[in-house]
Amino acid sequence: METEDTNDSVVASEKRKTEIIRLISIELNKPVALKEKLNNILHFLDTIFGLKHTMLLLPEDEKYLTVFASRGYGDKGLGARVNFGEGVIGVVAKRKKKLRLNNISWQKEYVHAAIGPAAQAIEVVGLKNAESQVAIPLLADEKLIAVLSAESEDLNFFCHEDEEFLMTLSQIIGLSIQNTQIIEGLEATVKERTYHLEMQKQKLQHANSSKDRLFSIISHDLRSPVAALQSVSKLMHHYMNAGDMPSAIKTTERVAKSTQSLNVMLDKLLTWSLTQTGDIKIEKVPVDLFALIKEVLGVYEDAMFSKNITCNFEQPCPCIVTTDTNACFTIFHNIISNAVKFSYNNGHIGISMHRDDNYLNVTIVDNGTGMPEEKTISILTNSVNVSSKGTANEKGTGIGLAASLYMAKCINAVIDINSSPSSGTRVSVSLPV
Amino acid sequence: MIPAMQSVIPSTMATVSADGMPNVTYVSQVYYVDDSHVAISFQYMNKSWKNLSENPNITIILTHPATIKMWKMDLVFKEIRYDGPVFDNMDMQLTAIASMYKVSEHFLLKAILICEVLDIKVLFNGN
Numbered sequence: 001m002e003t004e005d006t007n008d009s010v011v012a013s014e015k016r017k018t019e020i021i022r023l024i025s026i027e028l029n030k031p032v033a034l035k036e037k038l039n040n041i042l043h044f045l046d047t048i049f050g051l052k053h054t055m056l057l058l059p060e061d062e063k064y065l066t067v068f069a070s071r072g073y074g075d076k077g078l079g080a081r082v083n084f085g086e087g088v089i090g091v092v093a094k095r096k097k098k099l100r101l102n103n104i105s106w107q108k109e110y111v112h113a114a115i116g117p118a119a120q121a122i123e124v125v126g127l128k129n130a131e132s133q134v135a136i137p138l139l140a141d142e143k144l145i146a147v148l149s150a151e152s153e154d155l156n157f158f159c160h161e162d163e164e165f166l167m168t169l170s171q172i173i174g175l176s177i178q179n180t181q182i183i184e185g186l187e188a189t190v191k192e193r194t195y196h197l198e199m200q201k202q203k204l205q206h207a208n209s210s211k212d213r214l215f216s217i218i219s220h221d222l223r224s225p226v227a228a229l230q231s232v233s234k235l236m237h238h239y240m241n242a243g244d245m246p247s248a249i250k251t252t253e254r255v256a257k258s259t260q261s262l263n264v265m266l267d268k269l270l271t272w273s274l275t276q277t278g279d280i281k282i283e284k285v286p287v288d289l290f291a292l293i294k295e296v297l298g299v300y301e302d303a304m305f306s307k308n309i310t311c312n313f314e315q316p317c318p319c320i321v322t323t324d325t326n327a328c329f330t331i332f333h334n335i336i337s338n339a340v341k342f343s344y345n346n347g348h349i350g351i352s353m354h355r356d357d358n359y360l361n362v363t364i365v366d367n368g369t370g371m372p373e374e375k376t377i378s379i380l381t382n383s384v385n386v387s388s389k390g391t392a393n394e395k396g397t398g399i400g401l402a403a404s405l406y407m408a409k410c411i412n413a414v415i416d417i418n419s420s421p422s423s424g425t426r427v428s429v430s431l432p433v
Numbered sequence: 434m435i436p437a438m439q440s441v442i443p444s445t446m447a448t449v450s451a452d453g454m455p456n457v458t459y460v461s462q463v464y465y466v467d468d469s470h471v472a473i474s475f476q477y478m479n480k481s482w483k484n485l486s487e488n489p490n491i492t493i494i495l496t497h498p499a500t501i502k503m504w505k506m507d508l509v510f511k512e513i514r515y516d517g518p519v520f521d522n523m524d525m526q527l528t529a530i531a532s533m534y535k536v537s538e539h540f541l542l543k544a545i546l547i548c549e550v551l552d553i554k555v556l557f558n559g560n
């Protein structure tokens with residue numbers, strides 16, 4: 001690469017350099033992948049500038065560089081690694097300064113002799129018998145973007161001007177690589193954000209359809225107890241006017257029933273809205289689970305009576321756990337309400353408790369309709385919440401078990417369901433003690 | 434003559450003690466600093482360094498790697514440097530070569546000697 005010191009050769013050399021800068025600028029502005037751009041640039045350096053062996057390496061984690069584009073090494077080399085601080089390229093990457101070495105084999109001999117026979121040569125990426133090498137760090141804001149390396153088997157192949165020219169090229173290439181990386185990074189960010197927005201959209205759609213369904217069910221279900229209340233209050237008015245006190249007192253029982261079912265409905269609505277907003281506040285206190293389940297069973301006493309369902313529930317172990325009362329109410333309300341709802345007439349519900357060192361396990365077993373495995377899985381994974389009618393045509397909101405699972409998660413409890421259409425359903429709830 | 438300063442063939446450096454006893458040694462790098470200065474790598478110099486403290490005059494013979502053209506340079510030692518851009522560059526060259534062996538930490542540039550160039554003569558025109 002040494003030029004004769006004549007005006008003609010200087011002019012020719014400058015023309016070649018200008019041509020390369022022009023071609024490289026055009027190449028870098030093309031809307032093609034970075035790798036293709038860089039391969040084309042290395043091609044120009046070869047055909048116009050006579051650099052037969054060139055490579056571009058990209059750093060990773062400030063530990064090593066990987067060959068990203070290369071020319072003059074055949075198929076070998078791509079993807080090869082160079083550790084920071086090793087060889088010409090590694091030292092350039094580490095110090096972020098350009099380096100030009102000539103007469104490498106002699107210099108190696110000198111160092112080898114100076115270090116002594118213990119010196120062990122390491123494998124260096126590139127030409128095995130390189131005599132000259134220039135390596136340039138491509139920097140942007142002091143950050144290493146890449147290293148450009150050119151090698152030759154000729155002694156003193158690169159002169160000072162070559163090095164300076166490669167420095168100029170490096171700045172253009174470095175900026176382009178950085179821009180491409182920024183754009184690729186932005187594209188990845190946009191993709192990621194779009195994905196998150198899509199997920200949020202799906203969640204909102206799901207929540208919205210749940211809400212619509214819930215309101216239609218609730219408006220339907222609220223209407224009957226409210227209508228009942230209305231007619232009962234008229235009836236009471238009538239009995240009072242007629243002075244029939246025994247009948248008036250009897251109608252108050254129906255008032256109580258209507259208000260109780262209204263209350264259950266409103267409780268469900270409130271719990272559901274809390275699970276949707278994530279505003280549930282967990283307050284852990286000692287809870288007597290036996291008493292709590294007894295209380296829940298009391299709510300369903302009439303329903304069990306009307307279907308002639310028997311229930312077996314004994315207290316075989318200490319059952320005080322430190323947990324949240326409301327969450328437990330929601331969980332057992334829903335499980336027991338389902339057990340009653342899906343039990344046949346003359347059915348049986350068994351509730352048992354077992355305690356070990358870490359958990360209190362409550363198992364609720366019924367011999368009702370049960371459900372197919374797919375439905376159990378969809379309930380446990382909370383993928384769909386579809387309400388099914390009970391054996392006496394009882395309606396549901398479809399949110400009961402979903403709310404229970406959510407509450408269980410809040411108090412670190414685990415709900416497991418085993419069910420089959422032939423044998424009924426077994427639900428076990430494990431609460432940390 | 435810059436190619437000759439890139440150590441193809443080790444440069445030969447001569448110094449002389451106060452009582453006139455000469456010492457000749459090889460140096461790994463003679464580095465172009467500017468039109469009137471060069472830097473010499475300081476790695477394995479005992480006698481030369483002792484001589485320079487008594488007598489700052491140096492003679493160096495450079496050989497062009499391709500043409501075997503030879504020059505004789507008369508230098509005068511000006512200062513020893515342990516850092517700076519010239520030191521960094523010479524150190525980087527040595528480190529790069531040494532890092533090709535597994536014992537690079539043992540092969541460090543101790544310092545560089547900045548010398549003023551007094552005279553250059555062609556000894557042999559080469560091929």
